[in-house]
Structure formats: C-alpha cells, structure tokens
Amino acid sequence: xxxxxxxxxxxxxxxxxxxxxxxxxxxxxxxxxxxxxxxxxxxxxxxxxxxxxxxxxxxxxxxxxxxxxxxxxxxxxxxxxxxxxxxxxxxxxxxxxxxxxxxxxxxxxxxxxxxxxxxxxxxxxxxxxxxxxxxxxxxxxxxxxxxxxxxxxxxxxxxxxxxxxxxxxxxxxxxxxxxxxxxxxxxxxxxxxxxxxxxxxxxxxxxxxxxxxxxxxxxxxxxxxxxxxxxxxxxxxxxxxxxxxxxxxxxxxxxxxxxxxxxxxxxxxxxxxxxxxxxxxxxxxxxxxxxxxxxx
Amino acid sequence: xxxxxxxxxxxxxxxxxxxxxxxxxxxxxxxxxxxxxxxxxxxxxxxxxxxxxxxxxxxxxxxxxxxxxxxxxxxxxxxxxxxxxxxxxxxxxxxxxxxxxxxxxxxxxxxxxxxxxxxxxxxxxxxxxxxxxxxxxxxxxxxxxxxxxxxxxxxxxxxxxxxxxxxxxxxxxxxxxxxxxxxxxxxxxxxxxxxxxxxxxxxxxxxxxxxxxxxxxxxxxxxxxxxxxxxxxxxxxxxxxxxxxxxxxxxxxxxxxxxx
Amino acid sequence: xxxxxxxxxxxxxxxxxxxxxxxxxxxxxxxxxxxxxxxxxxxxxxxxxxxxxxxxxxxxxxxxxxxxxxxxxxxxxxxxxxxxxxxxxxxxxxxxxxxxxxxxxxxxxxxxxxxxxxxxxxxxxxxxxxxxxxxxxxxxxxxxxxxxxxxxxxxxxxxxxxxxxxxxxxxxxxxxxxxxxxxxxxxxxxxxxxxxxxxxxxxxxxxxxxxxxxxxxxxxxxxxxxxxxxxxxxxxxxxxxxxxxxxxxxxxxxxxxxxxxxxxxxxxxxxxxxxxxxxxxxxxxxxxxxxxxxxxxxxxxxxxxxxxxxxxxxxxxxxxxxxxxxxxxxxxxxxxxxxxxxxxxxxxxxxxxxxxxxxxxxxxxxxxxxxxxxxxxxxxxxxxxxxxxxxxxxxxxxxxxxxxx
Numbered sequence: 001x002x003x004x005x006x007x008x009x010x011x012x013x014x015x016x017x018x019x020x021x022x023x024x025x026x027x028x029x030x031x032x033x034x035x036x037x038x039x040x041x042x043x044x045x046x047x048x049x050x051x052x053x054x055x056x057x058x059x060x061x062x063x064x065x066x067x068x069x070x071x072x073x074x075x076x077x078x079x080x081x082x083x084x085x086x087x088x089x090x091x092x093x094x095x096x097x098x099x100x101x102x103x104x105x106x107x108x109x110x111x112x113x114x115x116x117x118x119x120x121x122x123x124x125x126x127x128x129x130x131x132x133x134x135x136x137x138x139x140x141x142x143x144x145x146x147x148x149x150x151x152x153x154x155x156x157x158x159x160x161x162x163x164x165x166x167x168x169x170x171x172x173x174x175x176x177x178x179x180x181x182x183x184x185x186x187x188x189x190x191x192x193x194x195x196x197x198x199x200x201x202x203x204x205x206x207x208x209x210x211x212x213x214x215x216x217x218x219x220x221x222x223x224x225x226x227x228x229x230x231x232x233x234x235x236x237x238x239x240x241x242x243x244x245x246x247x248x249x250x251x252x253x254x255x256x257x258x259x260x261x262x263x264x265x266x267x268x269x270x271x272x273x274x275x276x277x278x279x280x281x282x283x284x285x286x287x288x289x290x291x292x293x294x295x296x
Numbered sequence: 297x298x299x300x301x302x303x304x305x306x307x308x309x310x311x312x313x314x315x316x317x318x319x320x321x322x323x324x325x326x327x328x329x330x331x332x333x334x335x336x337x338x339x340x341x342x343x344x345x346x347x348x349x350x351x352x353x354x355x356x357x358x359x360x361x362x363x364x365x366x367x368x369x370x371x372x373x374x375x376x377x378x379x380x381x382x383x384x385x386x387x388x389x390x391x392x393x394x395x396x397x398x399x400x401x402x403x404x405x406x407x408x409x410x411x412x413x414x415x416x417x418x419x420x421x422x423x424x425x426x427x428x429x430x431x432x433x434x435x436x437x438x439x440x441x442x443x444x445x446x447x448x449x450x451x452x453x454x455x456x457x458x459x460x461x462x463x464x465x466x467x468x469x470x471x472x473x474x475x476x477x478x479x480x481x482x483x484x485x486x487x488x489x490x491x492x493x494x495x496x497x498x499x500x501x502x503x504x505x506x507x508x509x510x511x512x513x514x515x516x517x518x519x520x521x522x523x524x525x526x527x528x529x530x531x532x533x534x535x536x537x538x539x540x541x542x543x544x545x546x547x548x549x550x551x552x553x554x555x556x
Numbered sequence: 557x558x559x560x561x562x563x564x565x566x567x568x569x570x571x572x573x574x575x576x577x578x579x580x581x582x583x584x585x586x587x588x589x590x591x592x593x594x595x596x597x598x599x600x601x602x603x604x605x606x607x608x609x610x611x612x613x614x615x616x617x618x619x620x621x622x623x624x625x626x627x628x629x630x631x632x633x634x635x636x637x638x639x640x641x642x643x644x645x646x647x648x649x650x651x652x653x654x655x656x657x658x659x660x661x662x663x664x665x666x667x668x669x670x671x672x673x674x675x676x677x678x679x680x681x682x683x684x685x686x687x688x689x690x691x692x693x694x695x696x697x698x699x700x701x702x703x704x705x706x707x708x709x710x711x712x713x714x715x716x717x718x719x720x721x722x723x724x725x726x727x728x729x730x731x732x733x734x735x736x737x738x739x740x741x742x743x744x745x746x747x748x749x750x751x752x753x754x755x756x757x758x759x760x761x762x763x764x765x766x767x768x769x770x771x772x773x774x775x776x777x778x779x780x781x782x783x784x785x786x787x788x789x790x791x792x793x794x795x796x797x798x799x800x801x802x803x804x805x806x807x808x809x810x811x812x813x814x815x816x817x818x819x820x821x822x823x824x825x826x827x828x829x830x831x832x833x834x835x836x837x838x839x840x841x842x843x844x845x846x847x848x849x850x851x852x853x854x855x856x857x858x859x860x861x862x863x864x865x866x867x868x869x870x871x872x873x874x875x876x877x878x879x880x881x882x883x884x885x886x887x888x889x890x891x892x893x894x895x896x897x898x899x900x901x902x903x904x905x906x907x908x909x910x911x912x913x914x915x916x917x918x919x920x921x922x923x924x925x926x927x928x929x930x931x932x933x934x935x936x937x938x939x940x941x942x943x944x945x946x947x948x949x950x951x952x953x954x955x956x957x958x959x960x961x
Contacts, residue, residue, distance in 0.1 A: 409766030
C-alpha cells in the first residue's frame with residue numbers, strides 16, 4: 001500500500017518522495033490523535049485526508065518551487081522534509097511510542113490455521129488495501145479524471161491549453177499519494193508500533209520494493225512487496241546456519257577456527273539483509289526491475 | 297541506388313535497415329550509400345523518419361534489423377561512444393551542449409578523447425597544449441572567439457547552434473552527421489550557418505538532415521529522399537529536381553517543400 | 557583560471573596550510589582541539605562527497621559506507637600492528653582506509669553507477685541499508701553494538717611522535733586533510749574532472765564525443781570512495797573507537813547536509829558546509845534537543861531559496877565587491893537581517909516551548925507563548941517587505957553591473 005502510494009507519485013510526477021514514509025508515520029499519529037477524540041472509525045477517514053492536506057501544502061509551497069531546479073533538488077527537498085517531519089513528531093508527540101491500539105471491535109481471532117491464530121484486523125487490512133488498489137486502478141484507467149491525470153503527466157502543455165489546471169492536477173496527485181501513505185499509516189500504526197522511528201524503519205524497505213518492482217509500475221510494486229514479504233518470512237523461519245549447511249555437505253568446521261564466527265550466522269539472522277541483496281541482484285540482472293518500463 | 301562502388305569507398309553504407317517502435321514501423325528497409333568525401337543531404341516530409349535514421353546510424357537507438365557500416369567496418373548496434381571513436385560525429389536537432397561549462401570548455405571536452413587523454417586524472421588539463429590549441433582553432437572557426445569564457449547555457453540560440461556544430465566537428469571526425477543545423481534560424485543566420493558548414497566539412501563526409509531547400513541545394517553533392525521510412529530517390533540535386541517520384545511524394549501529400 | 561598553480565592560488569593554498577598549522581596555537585584547549593580534528597575529517601568527507609554530487613551529478617545517500625568501511629579496516633589494521641602481525645606507522649594508516657574505500661567503491665560503484673539520477677539515489681540508499689544491516693550481522697568484523705576499540709599509540713613512537721596527545725592527532729589530520737583537499741582540487745582540473753562536469757550537465761552528449769558516461773561515473777565514485785576512506789581512517793585514529801553508526805544512514809544523510817548547505821557549485825562550498833554543520837551540531841546539541849529540526853529547516857530553506865548553498869550566495873557578491881557596489885545593497889540587507897533575526901527568535905521560541913510544553917504550565921508560560929507568536933508574526937511581516945527590497949536593490953544594480961563587467 002505504502003509502495004503503491006510512492007509508485008503513484010513517482011510514476012505520475014517523476015518525483016521520488018523520500019518523505020513518503022514520513023507521511024505514513026503522520027497517518028498513524030493523526031489517526032491516534034483523531035481517534036482519541038472521535039474514535040477509530042472516523043479517524044480511518046479523517047487521518048488520510050489530513051495527511052493528504054499536508055501533502056498538498058507541501059507540493060504547493062515546497063516542491064513546486066524547487067521543481068525548476070531539477071530532480072536532484074526535488075529529491076533533496078523531500079529528504080530534508082523527512083528530517084523535519086520526524087523532528088516535528090518528536091516535538092509534538094515526544095520520543096516514546098504512543099498508545100495507538102487496534103479497535104476493540106476488530107480485536108478478535110478470525111480463524112485458526114495450523115495452530116496460528118489469524119487476527120481479524122489483518123483481514124480487515126487486507127480487504128482495505130486490496131480495495132484501495134483496485135479502485136485506484138479503476139479510477140486511473142477508466143474515468144475521465146484518470147484520463148486528465150495521465151494526460152497532464154505526459155503532455156502538460158497541451159492539457160493546460162485545453163483548459164485544465166495542470167499544477168492543481170499535480171498537487172492533487174501528490175496529495176493523493178500522501179493520503180494513501182497516510183491510510184497505510186492508520187492501518188499499520190496500531191498493528192505494529194507508532195513511534196518517531198517508524199518512518200525510518202519502513203522507508204528503506206519501501207524503496208527496495210519500488211526498485212525491485214520496477215519504477216512506476218503499480219503491479220510490479222505489488223508483486224515485489226509480496227515477494228519480499230515472503231522472503232523475509234521464510235528466512236526468519238529457517239534457523240539453519242551455514243555451518244549446518246556445510247555439515248550436510250560433509251565439511252566440519254572447528255569452533256576455534258577463525259571462520260567459525262562468520263559462518264555461524266544463521267539464515268534467519270541474514271533476514272534484514274536479504275531484501276537489499278535481492279535489490280542489488282535485480283539491478284545487475286535486470287536494471288529495469290520486474291515490471292519497469294521507465295528508463296533512467 | 298548507385299551500387300557498384302567498393303565498400304571502402306563508402307564512408308557509410310546502410311543495408312536494409314529497419315526500425316520498429318512497438319508495432320509502429322518507422323524505418324522500412326533503408327539502403328543508403330554515402331561516398332567518402334561527399335556532402336549528402338537527407339530530405340523528406342515530417343515524420344518520414346530522418347531523425348530516427350540518424351539515431352540508428354549514430355547508435356542512439358538499436359536497429360530492429362539490417363546492418364550499418366562505417367568506412368567498411370560494421371557498427372550495427374554498437375554503443376554511441378564506440379561509433380564516435382571510429383570517426384563518426386553527429387549534432388542534434390534540439391541543441392545538446394554542456395550548459396554549465398564555458399564555450400571553450402565545451403570544445404575542449406570534445407577533443408579530449410581523440411587526443412588520447414581518456415579518463416586521465418594524472419595530468420592537468422590546462423597543461424594540455426594540443427587540446428587547448430585544437431579547441432581554440434574550433435572556436436575561431438565557429439566564430440565564437442569573443443564568447444570564449446561565457447557559459448554555454450547563456451549563449452543566444454544561433455550561437456548555441458554554432459557551438460553544437462563546433463562540438464560535433466572539434467574532434468576532427470571524418471564522417472559528420474548534422475541534424476537540421478539551420479532549424480529555427482533567421483535568413484541571415486542561416487546564410488552564416490551554411491557558410492560555416494561548408495567551411496568546416498571541407499574534405500570530410502557530410503550527411504545532413506535539412507528542411508530548408510535553399511540550404512540543401514547550396515550544399516549537397518547528392519540528395520536522398522526519405523518518405524515513410526523508405527528512400528524513394530537518391531541522386532544529384534538536378535536529378536532529384538527532375539524525379540517524378542519525388543514530385544509525387546511532395547506535391548501529392550502537400551507537405552512542406554521549402555521551409556519548416 | 558588557466559594554470560593550476562599560478563601565483564595567487566599558491567598564496568591561497570599557502571595560507572590554508574598556515575591556518576591549519578596555527579589553529580592549535582590559537583585554540584589550545586582540549587575541546588577546541590577535538591573540535592578542530594573533527595572539522596578536518598568532516599572537510600575531507602564533505603569534499604569527497606561533492607566529487608559525486610557537485611562534479612558528477614550523482615546524488616548518493618550512501619557515501620558513509622566507504623567512510624565507515626575505511627574506518628573499520630583501519631581499526632583492525634591498528635590492532636594487527638599492536639599484535640605485531642605487521643608494521644605500519646600510524647601516520648600512514650589513512651592509506652589503509654583510503655584503499656579500503658577505493659576497493660569497496662570500485663566494487664559497489666560498478667553496480668550502482670549503471671544508472672544516473674533518481675535510480676542512482678535510491679540504489680545508493682539501498683546499498684547503504686544493506687551494509688548497515690550487515691554490520692549488525694558480522695559482529696566479528698564490526699564489533700556489534702560496542703564497535704571496535706583500538707589504541708592509536710600501538711606502533712610506538714616514530715621520530716618522537718606517539719599520537720598520545722590530541723595535538724599530534726590534530727596535526728596528522730591536518731596534514732592528511734590538506735593533502736586530500738589539494739588532490740581533490742587538482743582532480744577537478746584534469747581531463748577526468750572536466751569530463752565529469754560534462755557528464756553531470758549532459759550525459760548523453762558525452763557519448764557522442766567518445767566518452768562512456770557510466771565509466772566516468774564509476775571512476776569518480778571510486779576516487780570519492782578513496783577519499784572518504786581516508787576520512788574514515790582518521791576518525792578511527794581520532795576516537796580510537798568505531799561503531800556501526802559511522803556507516804549508517806544518519807552519517808550518509810549528514811554529509812548530504814554538509815555539502816548542500818555549503819554549496820555544491822563551488823569547490824570550497826562543502827568546506828564551508830562541513831565547518832558550519834559540524835560546529836553547529838556540537839554547539840547546538842548542547843543547548844537544545846531540537847537541533848536536528850533546526851538543521852532540517854535550514855536545509856529546506858536553502859533548497860527553496862538558494863539551491864547553490866551558502867557558497868553561491870557568497871560567490872554571487874564577488875563581482876559586486878570588485879565593482880564597489882556592495883554599499884548599495886546594505887540598507888536592504890540590514891533590514892532583512894533585523895526582521896529575519898526577530899522571526900528567527902520567535903520561531904526558536906515556539907519550537908523550544910513546544911519541546912518543553914509538557915513540563916511547564918502557568919501564566920508566565922502563556923505570556924511567553926504570546927511573545928513568541930507575536931515575534932514570529934511581526935518578524936515575518938517585515939521580512940517579506942525586506943526580501944522584496946533586497947530583490948529590488950539587486951534589480952537596480954544589474955544594469956550597472958552589466959556595464960561594469
């Protein structure tokens with residue numbers, strides 16, 4: 001979901017948003033705050049809208065100004081923004097995690113499979129994510145608004161000449177992408193943890209997803225996120241070390257050997273590195289990414 | 297087609313070159329031979345594929361099929377820099393210079409590879425006398441001497457076009473491709489440009505795309521006409537003027553004859 | 557600008573060397589010395605980063621990788637020397653760091669420089685993450701949470717230099733900093749440096765003058781990695797401890813800030829940035845928790861209003877200075893400074909109140925809030941007018957300036 005928002009902004013505007021994960025974090029915090037006042041359900045709608053508004057302001061008063069300095073300036077701007085948002089969150093909500101919880105009405109076990117309890121909230125998340133993706137896809141490809149958006153991105157001058165307000169379209173696209181990130185934050189914030197470091201934790205993995213999936217491809221991002229999720233889950237489950245592997249091959253390493261320390265790492269310990277390794281491999285084998293069309 | 301020349305008399309020879317973008321066929325089997333030392337113009341209506349053909353020859357796009365040879369050696373689908381090192385240099389229709397370098401630096405960059413300095417970081421560039429002299433010569437030739445220290449991005453349009461040609465010829469390549477060198481110029485600017493082109497391509501092979509028929513008939517020894525991705529005629533200016541096929545192609549489709 | 561070592565440039569470099577030599581005499585205190593050492597390292601690091609961003613147009617978010625790896629390798633090398641595995645005077649340890657940086661950037665650069673622009677930025681970030689994650693994995697090499705500890709006096713004294721006292725370390729850093737600065741400057745004046753600028757401006761065109769832009773980027777990145785590694789090695793010698801933090805994303809982000817705040821358009825821009833950022837960081841972090849926020853805001857302001865950084869602001873005034881027209885700008889500058897100062901105080905007040913807001917309640921707090929808010933509003937009002945008058949003053953000047961030059 002997060003990566004689909006990022007992909008949306010990137011493919012649509014050619015702007016890569018480093019602060020994207022920060023908007024995700026804002027979503028979680030806004031949901032927490034509005035949730036305190038109105039409860040979870042209104043917050044589910046309000047928080048993404050608020051994030052969208054913040055996104056729109058960012059585009060209008062920030063990005064649009066740096067646009068003329070080129071892509072590097074845009075990238076750096078969002079990079080600086082990520083810093084500032086994180087600090088502002090520190091400022092307002094403090095450094096400790098806030099108590100943003102899954103609503104009672106969804107906090108039950110949906111079903112039990114192989115002794116693993118499957119919580120209803122996860123199912124709820126899945127439904128909303130898939131629903132959002134499908135409606136996003138439909139809006140972009142089937143409606144008039146989608147047509148205008150796509151046309152503005154490829155031929156801004158022409159669309160402007162036809163009487164549409166192209167800068168506003170850009171602003172709305174950016175806001176939409178941010179709102180998506182915000183929604184992801186609303187849903188993810190209570191499942192995981194809502195704290196100032198959350199943007200950082202999730203940010204880089206989103207990037208990997210986008211690179212692996214191929215820049216500017218929604219489908220690619222979706223497949224890549226599933227792939228990376230699967231790899232991580234599997235590798236965490238495997239508690240084998242390289243020494244065990246070599247044992248199978250008939251090689252026994254003495255625990256005093258200097259190689260021992262390096263090889264005693266289990267596959268589950270390598271889990272954090274695997275997505276990045278996948279990304280690097282992908283770049284060597286297929287620089288465009290899985291479904292990427294956009295070059296450079 | 298004037299066949300029968302030996303391969304090595306040809307600066308460029310294209311055999312059945314084709315290019316598709318998706319389902320759209322842009323170049324449909326072009327055969328073209330450019331004799332060493334001639335000035336050859338490529339004309340044709342808009343959308344005929346002239347610029348695409350340039351991009352194929354200079355290695356900017358890969359061909360879909362067919363082969364291209366430069367001075368007798370195969371350059372099909374080679375990388376642009378490899379083709380350039382073999383002695384082919386091109387200009388661009390849309391000005392393509394180094395905007396934040398000075399005019400002099402633009403030209404000096406263009407001779408570094410040919411003079412063998414490659415990626416050296418062990419020599420001071422200001423001590424390279426041959427690079428400096430070569431750049432000064434080109435600077436003089438394109439008439440931008442008093443703009444020497446100016447940033448290329450700050451030049452006027454006509455000056456940038458001249459610099460574009462300067463970058464193209466600076467390395468002394470013997471096959472030059474110019475893509476609409478006079479596009480967007482006023483009459484007097486065009487005259488200056490024609491004079492410049494004829495001077496700087498002295499003794500070299502020139503292939504140019506041009507819409508201005510005045511320029512074409514002034515400069516070209518031979519002309520090829522490209523319509524819908526095919527060469528429908530090739531010959532001297534007089535022959536082209538007389539050709540029925542060309543008249544049909546131009547008058548029949550009512551597309552530009554004289555100026556853009 | 558024709559000759560690299562003309563007279564005025566020799567004088568300039570000579571005075572830089574002199575300043576490096578004299579600084580510890582002017583500021584002999586312990587804090588000042590460690591500050592200066594830190595500055596020297598930051599300067600090397602920021603300049604090496606600018607070889608990528610400013611000269612080749614490569615926006616990297618993972619430059620600390622080469623800095624950090626160089627630092628770790630140096631730490632191990634020093635420990636080997638201590639064990640007597642081989643002998644290398646500490647003075648030459650930065651070469652170990654540099655070569656480590658070079659090897660890794662040769663290897664990783666080959667993968668990452670295949671694509672310029674945004675993809676490069678993302679890939680560099682991914683690689684940085686990968687290395688940072690590996691650092692926590694391979695605890696033997698990276699020492700886990702605690703890092704690797706060394707002893708810089710390991711090799712014993714050579715010619716009476718033991719690197720026990722901080723001042724000796726400072727001079728080591730100063731010498732290497734000077735050498736690196738000079739080398740990096742010279743590289744900008746070589747065929748490679750020139751072509752790197754061309755690649756930055758217009759990579760496609762370089763192909764049609766015979767160059768392979770990917771190769772140019774790769775070489776530049778390797779060289780930048782080399783110098784970053786030297787910086788890393790000096791860090792190890794300076795602190796005698798190195799942790800995985802030094803190659804993490806924060807460190808990489810920091811060098812982006814330095815280079816950009818200082819300005820990537822001038823060779824000396826990153827030096828300004830390195831000095832300013834390092835100095836402010838250690839100064840501000842003593843006073844306020846919000847120093848990162850101030851940095852972020854400063855960074856955003858610079859991107860929005862002066863994308864060339866501080867150095868380009870300074871450079872912009874060069875011709876005016878020579879033409880003797882500076883005084884015509886002064887009135888508008890003074891008013892901008894005053895109103896800007898008021899706004900700044902107001903903003904700082906608001907931010908600090910927010911930070912402490914949970915602790916303080918009472919009438920005087922409310923009063924402070926009102927004062928701070930008032931300052932922001934009034935300051936902003938006058939600042940807008942002042943900015944307009946600055947722009948006007950510049951406009952008035954430009955015809956005269958054009959005539960003068």
